[in-house]
Each structure stands twice: as structure tokens, then as C-alpha cells.
Amino acid sequence: MDFGLTALTLARMQFAFTVSAHIIFPAFTIGLASWLALLNFRWLQTRDRAYLDLFEQWRTIFAVVFGMGVVSGIVMAYQFGTNWSVFSDRAGPVIGPPMGYEVLSAFFLEAGFLGIMLFGREKVGDKLHFAATCIVALGTLFSAFWILSVNSWMQTPAGFEIAPNGQFVPTDWWAVIFNPSFPYRLAHMVLAAYLTTAFVVGSAGAWHLLRRGEDPGSRRMFSHAMWMAVLVTPLQILAGDMHGVNTLEHQPAKIAAIEGHYESYPQGRVPLILFGIPDDEAGVTRRKIEVPLVGSLILTHSLDKPVLGLDAFPKEDRPPARIIFWTFRVMVAVGVAMLGVGLWALLARWRGQLYTDRWLHRAALLMGPSGFLAVLCGWVTTEVGRQPWTIYNHLRTAESHAPLSAEMVGTSLVAFVIVYFLVFGSGTFYILRLIARLPSQRVDVEGLGTTRAAGVTPIAETHQHRT
């Protein structure tokens, strides 16, 4: 099964597919772990039953998502070797130790305390159980720290030299880990993870408010999520802007491709291309709608600083603009929509209509998967924008892959696609079913009948009136 493609193309498709599937789960668990710690804290502080109910409901969801994150993550840990062995051999001395630190300081921490967080409240008591929840949340952040450091090093490599045998050898670990793009990328991704969780939780709250009216759990879900939306989205836009300025400095070709600029602007005064169709072959963006000067303001925060276009780079060193021009715009549009919903909710809150404005709830419901869309589009933008390099300006993607046959890579790609859709598709279905239950309804496995929709069992109905 090679589909007439080369082993290199198939290996790239396989990596893109498996890493895209994987990032969905950590993007969700990073934020969810922190929110669970908050809920646990509020429960201990107020002894308000609604917080405990929410904790228990989302803890179960966390367990399902986390399990999928673990198994899809193990695939990533081995794919560097199976498909990208030349990259592994050459870059291993630099990227390996930080990834080793990720395992030692984050994965073990999460896994070691997850069991206690999920099943151990009665065994260890409230306080230790809360500590375990915080440790799991901390573990997810440590993990983000290390893996984003590695990814950033591949984008903006620093602190190394190349040995005679071709290996990248670290000379300054501080420079390797805190490489030029790392702080921006870390901030951007962690905020993205928080927003992703906020909009999933907000969507769940909105759904319950629309469907059954007010309930303490649904109100809290919606309220917490909308606070996050209005507070974190502006921070995220700021972080994204700083990340963009940083990228312009270190990866100008990526910015040129994102913006659809094939020609350079030595005098500045760069227009912003809102929409258009980039044509990499011809080197022009067709049918474009431009706003004069705004491109300069966004990119250089000035009017007259020069900005390079793709024509400043040899053709073999250019990233494909036709993909990332669009993924970037989708990401930005989602961000603007998030800000809009956040402000709308703030206004509704001020007017005392947060729990009654049905159009707001409908909008929030629709925004449920928006974080995942933005995260995926953002990652495609930055990773495709790094092409044609695996290690920017030092190791080409075409020189990084393993000596494998196209049939082998193609067959395993098909296997991954089938298994991922089956397994993670089922997982998504179970999560939606868990979300569909009101937080005050206890987990009722027997109630998960074959034809009955979850959450409408008679027992569940009585629980609903309890609070």
C-alpha cells in the first residue's frame, strides 16, 4: 500500500496524522487538570456539593481523555525512531535529553498520582487527594514545558555545534532549552490549552442551560468558562502577536508565506492581505483583498520597516504558502470569535442575563470545539511553515527519514488511520455522553443502556431534583 507516493511523503503524512490526533488530548487535559484542581479547592473551601459533583463528572472525562493521550503519545515516542531514524541519530543528543526530562519529571508524575486522583479519595483523605490533583495538573504543565522546548529548538535551534559524524552536539544547555522562540511558543500553547478547555466546558454548561434550564453545576460550568474566555483571550491575542514578531525575526520565510507575500517590501508600508489564493508555482497571491499599511502595523508595529517576501528566499527553501495562509486565518478567526463570545458573556453578566440569554448559550454551544480547531490550525501553520526543514536551516526534512520502503510506511499509515478513527472516535462518543449527563447525576453504568439516551433514567431524574 504505497498509493504511488514516496516513503518520505507517507512518513510525513503519518507524522502529521498521528501528531494531530495526539495534540487534541493534551490540549484538553492541560486545561482540564488545572480546572479540576480549582474545583477540588472550591469544594474543600465551601463544601458546596455542586463543586464536588462537577469534579466527579469531569474527573471521569479527564480519565478517558488522559488514557487516549497516553496511548497516542507512546506512538509519538517511537515514531521518531521508526520513521525518522536519521533525524533521531543526528538530533538525538540535543532533543533526547529534554524529552527524557519530560518523561522523568512529567509523565511519571502524572501517572503516579493519577490513580490517587481518580480512585483514591476515600483511601488517602481530602487533603492528600487535593494534593494529588494539583500534582497531576503540575505534571501536565511540566510536560508542556519540555516538549515545547524541543519543538521550539527545531524551529529556532541554538546552543549546539555539528560534530564530524553529523550529530548535533549541545554546547550550551541553557541556550538549547531557552532557545529564541521557546518562551513565546510555550505561553501561546498553554493559553491555547486553557481556552480549549474553557470552551468545551462552556459549551457543556450552555447545552444544559438550554436544555433543562438552571442547575447549580451548569451555571458554574458556564460562568467559569466565560470568565476564562474574557480574561484569557486578550492575553492569548497579545501572546500570539509577540510570537508573530519573534517568528518574523527568526523565520521570516514562514511569515512571508503566512501573509501571502511573494514580493518583498524594502520600504515597509506592507498591506494586509485579508483573503486571496496563494499560488506557489507562479509566486503570486491571486484574487486578493488587501488593506493598505495594516500588514506593517501588525508585523513590525511601524509603517516603514522593511519586510521580506518569499522572493528573498531560494525556491527550495520556501514553505508552502497555500496551506498556511489559510490555516493561519482560520486560527485568527477562531480567536476573534472567542473574544466576541467572551465580551458578550461579560455584558450579559453585567446585565444579569448570563444564565438566561439563550442566544449567548447557542453561540457558546457552537464554540465548543473551537479550541481544537484553533490548536490544530496553529500547529499546522507553525510546522508546515518550518518546511522544508526538520531543524530550521540545518537539516532538511528530505534528509531526515528512515531507510524504509513506501509499502511499509503506507501500510502502517492505513493501520493507524483505521485504529485511530475507531478508538478515538468511540472515545469522543463516550465523552459526549458523559458531558450530556448533568453534573448532579451520579455515574450510573447500568443506566448506559443500548437504546436509552444516557441521563434520562428514572434514577437520574430523581437526582436532578435533589439539589
Next chain:
Amino acid sequence: MFPLDLAHIWAGLIAFAVLAYVVFDGFDLGIGILFPWLRDRRERHLAMNTIAPVWDGNETWLVLGGGGLLAVFPLAYAVVMPAVYPLIIIMLLGLIFRGVAFEFTFRTKRAQAFWEWGFAIGSLAAAIAQGLILGALVQGITVQDRAFAGGTWDWATPFSALCAVAVLIGYATLGAAWLRMKTDGATRVHATRILRLGLPALIAVIGAVSLATVWVRPEYMQRWFSGAGLVWSVIVPVLVVLAGGIAWTATRDNDRRVMWPFLGVLALFVLTFTGLGISFYPNIVPPGLTIVEAAAPDTSLRFLLVGAAVLIPTILAYTAYSYWVFRGVVDPDQGYH
């Protein structure tokens, strides 16, 4: 004797991580392999619940084995993975089904049987793939110009098939010993019966693999049957029989030493792993890639060693704590879901 430079310290640590994985996840996978032989759904769910709080941590050792190899022996990682490519893929797919089954089985009635089979077959597939990978490594991997240079199916030999059978029996026996330790009543009796079948089979297959190993490559024969190696050739088999015997005597119905059979099988794993080490040394990938050649530069080894020296003992401490929290027999009426 063993030179104490950074490369060899790391070889020891990676070996420890792999052994920790084999032991920890071995009993998890063993439960999955035994799944079809467990009596009914209640017993199967009970068996699953004995490992639900700890499987995730157990599997992390596999990530450390893989990720650690990339960090400190990148060349070994880069030649082994392509050499056993299909096996790695099968292992990963098996582990996916096995891992999600812990949650999915209890989230659905309609598809419950599907995920139970996923748990059993996933565990079986992962164990077989690991056994075949072991066989492929022992036979040796062809390396040229820092890359795998052998054929796609080099690993498919009767010897790797024998290794796969040995790993299967080993995991199943370890799983039975775990189940005996963590349950009571009828399930304990049932686990004991499986354990008493598994132990002699395990000793026999360890013997078979050991004998086959020294015929696979002439240098193994030399390492075991000349000079200092001869001492090991006597000591290791004696210890194997001793550990097996101790485990066996503690499997009587009224025996109160609940942990002994498990510890006995554990000792068998440690012994066979040590035997592998004796065969491999000084190579990390037989027949020709040595520990020193495959090692990353000292700056990489030193940087990660600082963290490992602090973090590995910490990990062992809180892992022990987690096992202690969930210690004792699992109550069938109080599942973890």
C-alpha cells in the same frame, strides 16, 4: 569488569528502565493474556480493577525506555526501530486497544464485549511483538553507515518465535501471580491453578531459550562457556531453579505468604534479564554496535544523568506510595469505576 564511565552508567540505567517496564507492565499484560481464561465477566472486571490505578505508571517505563534510548544512545534507537518496524507498529496498536479498554469498558454496555476483547487481544499482540523484538535483538541487527541495512523480515525466524512464546508464558505467569496476590476466594483459587501450570512451563521455556541463544551466535557460546563466563553458566541456572522452586512451594492453598509467588516469578525475570546482559555485553545492539559507539556525547549523558539521579529515586518512592495506597486484596464490590 564493568567500566564506570557515563556511557556504561547509562547502559545500566536504560537496562533498569527496560527491566522495570517488563516487570511492571508484564503483569498488566499478563492479566490481558489470561483474560479469555478467566471465568466470567465479574472475574474479568475484578482482574482489570486490580491494575486500573497503576497501569498508566507502568507503561511510562516503556516511554522512558524508548525516549531514554533516543536521548543517550540515539544511534542504537535509530538502527533498532527501522529493523523491527512492523513489530513496533503492532505493539503500539496493541497497547492502544489495551490502554483505552480500562476506561472504555466501563463507559458502554453495547460495546462492552468489544473493548474486553480489545483488552485481551491488544495485550496478546503487544506481548508477542515484544517477544519477537527480543528475538530479533538477540540474533543481531545488520548495521552499515549508521543505519539499519538488513532486510524487512530479518526478525521473522523460529528463534524469535520461541522468544515470543517465552515472553507470553512469562507475562501470563506473572499476571497469575499478581492476581493471586490481589484477590480472594474463587478468583484466588483460579489464579493459583493457572500459576501452577505457568511456573513449570516458564522454567522449561527459559531453559529452551537459553540453550537456543548460545547456538544463535558463536560469541554467545564463548561468553558463557569460557573463562569467567563459565561461573555464570553454573550460577544462573541454579538460581533460576531455586526461584522457581520458592514460587512453587508458596502456591499451596493455605499458604499465607501472599507475595512469595509473585516475588519468585519476578526473580525469574531479573535472572533471565541478567543473562541477556551477559550475552549482549559489551554490545548494545548485537552483533557489532557497542555501548560506547552508540552513546551520545558526554554533554548529553551528563545533563540527563543529573536529573535522573534525583528523579528516578523520587519516581520509585512515589510509585511505591501509590502501590501502598492501593495495597491489599481488591474488593469485588468496590470497583474503581
